[in-house]
Amino acid sequence: MAEPTKHLSMIGGALKTELNGLFTVFRTKRSIAFAYGFMLGFVTFTALLAFNHSSSNSPSPWFTSIFTTRTLTCTTPTSSSTTDFLQGMETSMNCDLFDGKWVYDDSYPLYKQGSCSFIDHEFNCFQNGRHDTNYQKMKWKPKGCNLPRLDGVHMLELLRGKRLVFVGDSLNRNMWESMLCILKGSSKDPNNVFEANGKQISKGETSFSFIFKDYNFSVEFFVSSFLVQEWKMLDKDGSEKETLRLDLMGRSSDQYKDADIIIFNTGHWWIPDKTFKGKNFYQEGSHVYGELNVLEAYRKALTTWARWVDASINPNKSMIFFRGYSASHFRGGQLYSGGVCDNDTEPIKNETYLSTYPPKMKLLESVLKGMKIHVTYLNITRLTDYRKEGHPSFYREHNLSKEKRKFQDCFHWCLPGVPDAWNELFYSELLIKEKKMLKH
């Protein structure tokens, strides 16, 4: 699997500094990881959106209350594809949503390119000069069923009174921005969508909470690239040293543990360049490992995360998702060593050229199996692997010089684009859960 920053060390000072900008979306947190004091106002505000449910006989009163009362009585899905999906649910429930192919569908994207102000500059390929549009018009088609088009109006009603939270790295940020754009585009008054503390979408923040006032819910993002806690130690020479506490959940976890729906991810930061090559970086208690294999560290971190979920999440209130590893497509090298993806204008068609399922995701699956609380796995690795044409490449910026075009983002996704499909899958999972609840 192509890893983006392996060759960072190969390039020299000035150029390196300049290029760091390319992945600043990833680098948000090191310097500000401890600046959580500012978020108290935000916690108070969003706490207003949280609410308690009295328990009932149902195994999950939360679902019963959102879905029975709202979905079926107040809100009828406006699109026929949702209705069909609901009607065909008996088969859909046995359909692997993640096994399928991409098909061209001219009715996409779900929001017009250039129309959404919530997209990070780095993901806004259209504004950065990318003018082909086929990559926005691909719909995911599972083998055994048809995925309904994400019905934004219906989704707005499903989320009424809720907190939907994304936690993870910049790939989850990609997905969160897609969700904001889809929902804002469907809301009756887009002016009534705003950040709780007036924050702009920029890299210097560790969290955001967008309020959909007319629908009384929030869609939030917490930067937590490793999910576990970034830490500082005094080194032998008295200097501060960054470590990663594999035994502690990230600091912001208290702020989102009561959310109604949480979508986690972590994956791309578990590479040598972002983990000091695994040397004197991973820590448990007061013990810092001289060296630890990245997969072993990943397993320990996921175990910490899983224990935290089992101990801290109320399954009667919250629904937990984990989004799988998003594929990257550097050709002819890696990031910073000539790896590019701008030549790719079509998805991969021949499965022979897909990568094998990443070991990290196999580890994730085994951790999920051992959990007490059910976590819905959004298994998007393979479906992203097809989409080599969906990355920003050199449309990560306006008018890049020829020299700078050599350094491409084949890692994140243009919006509108691939993460919209992740949200469409998430929407289908919600519909399936609703249907299952109603059967009980």
Ligand SMILES: *[C@@H]1O[C@H](CO)[C@@H](O)[C@H](O)[C@H]1NC(C)=O
């Ligand atoms: C969830 O609801 C069930 C059934 O009402 C109840 O037995 C259980 O204690 C609840 N769990 C929690 C963590 O509140």
Ligand SMILES: *[C@@H]1O[C@H](CO)[C@@H](O)[C@H](O)[C@H]1NC(C)=O
């Ligand atoms: C907004 O949602 C919260 C949490 O569900 C609920 O307590 C509150 O009554 C709602 N407010 C309005 C105006 O509907």
Ligand SMILES: *[C@@H]1O[C@H](CO)[C@@H](O)[C@H](O)[C@H]1NC(C)=O
């Ligand atoms: C991209 O396409 C150009 C023009 O067709 C070609 O010269 C170049 O070698 C290609 N680059 C890669 C990495 O395939």
Ligand SMILES: *[C@@H]1O[C@H](CO)[C@@H](O)[C@H](O)[C@H]1NC(C)=O
């Ligand atoms: C896929 O690629 C392989 C290897 O190039 C080739 O043998 C096979 O025929 C291709 N399959 C299809 C369906 O094109």
Ligand SMILES: *[C@@H]1O[C@H](CO)[C@@H](O)[C@H](O)[C@H]1NC(C)=O
């Ligand atoms: C996820 O997808 C991969 C690749 O398609 C597959 O090998 C794996 O079994 C899937 N995992 C689950 C839990 O369905």
Ligand SMILES: *[C@@H]1O[C@H](CO)[C@@H](O)[C@H](O)[C@H]1NC(C)=O
């Ligand atoms: C990019 O270059 C074009 C043509 O030179 C110019 O019209 C446009 O304003 C430039 N865009 C930005 C954002 O600099």
